[in-house]
Amino acid sequence: MAFHEYEMHRISIxxxxxxxxxxxxxxxxxxxxxxxxxxxxxxxxxxxDFIMMRILSQEWK
Structure with a gap:
């Protein structure tokens, strides 16, 4: 939804x-x-520890 509907490029958590x-x-x-x-x-x-993670739109399956 984030990448398709909202056209986001990057999600960080x-x-x-x-x-x-x-x-x-x-x-x-x-x-x-x-x-x-x-x-x-x-x-x-x-x-x-607090682990920072991310995914880019082109990496989403």
Missing amino acids: GVVGLNIDALEFYKKIGFKQEGILEEAYYYNDEYS
């Missing part, structure tokens, strides 16, 4: 590194890792 299921899902549908904000997320007395 941030995913908490502890969320392995989400990271695997986004990679599976074509998102690529762009960068890591190390220990940028704090929850339940634990730090986690």
Whole structure:
């Protein structure tokens, strides 16, 4: 919908590194890792990386 209906060129997301299921899902549908904000997320007395991901319209399947 984002690429076809709204004609977007790029979608960027941030995913908490502890969320392995989400990271695997986004990679599976074509998102690529762009960068890591190390220990940028704090929850339940634990730090986690924040993974920046993106997909471009020409990469969408």
